[in-house]
Amino acid sequence: MAAAIERDEMLTVFGRCTVEYEGRAASHLGPGDRLVVLKPDGTALVHTDEGQKPVNWQPPGCSHEVRLADGAVRIESRRTGPDEELTVAFERIEQVSTFDVTDRRDLSLQGTEEDLRQRILETPDLVEEGFTPLATERETPAGAVDVYGRDRDGRTVVVELKRKRVGPDAVGQLDRYVEALERDLHANAEIRGILISPSVTERARNLLAEKGLEFVSVGPPE
Amino acid sequence: MAAAIERDEMLTVFGRCTVEYEGRAASHLGPGDRLVVLKPDGTALVHTDEGQKPVNWQPPGCSHEVRLADGAVRIESRRTGPDEELTVAFERIEQVSTFDVTDRRDLSLQGTEEDLRQRILETPDLVEEGFTPLATERETPAGAVDVYGRDRDGRTVVVELKRKRVGPDAVGQLDRYVEALERDLHANAEIRGILISPSVTERARNLLAEKGLEFVSVGPPE
DNA sequence: TTGTCGATCTCGCAT
DNA sequence: ATGCGAGGTCGACAA
Structure with missing residues (x-):
């Protein structure tokens, strides 16, 4: 041994x-x-x-x-x-x-959050008509925003992506980014926060409403 | 096979x-x-x-x-x-x-969040002098509060426990409980939220300040 | 090293 | 079954 x-x-x-x-x-x-x-x-x-x-x-x-x-x-x-x-x-x-093992660990995985991001970037209208992505992983004082962009009226949009049904934690995450950006840009202009996932739980939906955040149902490709 | x-x-x-x-x-x-x-x-x-x-x-x-x-x-x-x-x-x-296996899976584990809770309940002064625990796992519309109690002045206190150094997510969790209770009790009386863990990250500390929440450094026994 | 967050998370518990 | 949160989470990536 x-x-x-x-x-x-x-x-x-x-x-x-x-x-x-x-x-x-x-x-x-x-x-x-x-x-x-x-x-x-x-x-x-x-x-x-x-x-x-x-x-x-x-x-x-x-x-x-x-x-x-x-x-x-x-x-x-x-x-x-x-x-x-x-x-x-x-x-x-x-x-x-x-x-005696040596393995080239070349796992290819589909259905991840990264795949969902690619899908959003290829078809921004999945978020909403007229949405324009400007950056991914955009840094804020509260962490990196998944997708950062503008809506058709020029308002700043923060998008948080989740590959599967989400609970309250994801809403909290999105809220942190929105609040951090509002602070950071000290813009009086309202910043929109959009959670994108296949679905949300009841509590998450309530939290979104309380915080004035939005939800769009999209999942990873396939 | x-x-x-x-x-x-x-x-x-x-x-x-x-x-x-x-x-x-x-x-x-x-x-x-x-x-x-x-x-x-x-x-x-x-x-x-x-x-x-x-x-x-x-x-x-x-x-x-x-x-x-x-x-x-x-x-x-x-x-x-x-x-x-x-x-x-x-x-x-x-x-x-x-x-051919059969195993009685009797793992005993120390150093968990539950151990930290026991420590707090045995010695409530670790939270602060005069703190009185009233319930654990107290239900709120946002989920169960780790420890629920009163401070020496009779104000409601929500305690969130973490066994190790925490980041922004734990602050979001505590904030959800505090806001849910404020809504639920529709009390004008302010509710205090206290995060208890060995330490917090910088962003977590900032978030605590923004939300008007508090931090006390305590870890699991030993 | 630390911080942050995703994960086919897993796991346990409660509804 | 689903919801919710803990975990010795692990793992990856960035600062």
């Missing part, structure tokens, strides 16, 4: 173990059968038989160590900044495998 | 494969060496040599199918509501392992 880590191989260990973690938080996990994966980039994963997320883990950049104490295997994975330590103590090991 | 899935065992497959996904979004991943994990609860994970998150996945509740097409193994994992499908097509398999 230690040799496999040394060789920068991927290592999987299955067996009965306990897990301790201390770092940004702290946790204890009693004995059980789990799959442990150590990656050459310093990632550690502890998976139970349920759930998509590991029950315990360590992020990339950690250094893994395998020790033998009282005839039992312990895996210790550490990092600094923030200081964190994960310890997996096996009482029984069913299987160990190692793989 | 199919038999292992039938028996509700955990299955790991390592080999060279391509991956297609279509559902909430859609993705394509070219050939490469990956570790595929199929869990008895219907979770599928595709891990490369890097990163803590799987490059592709399927959530719990999916049904896995293993097919042989042109002498090549294909794993298909489907679910409905939303409809999603993940396909892993192997061109070479290095190793297959199965495990």
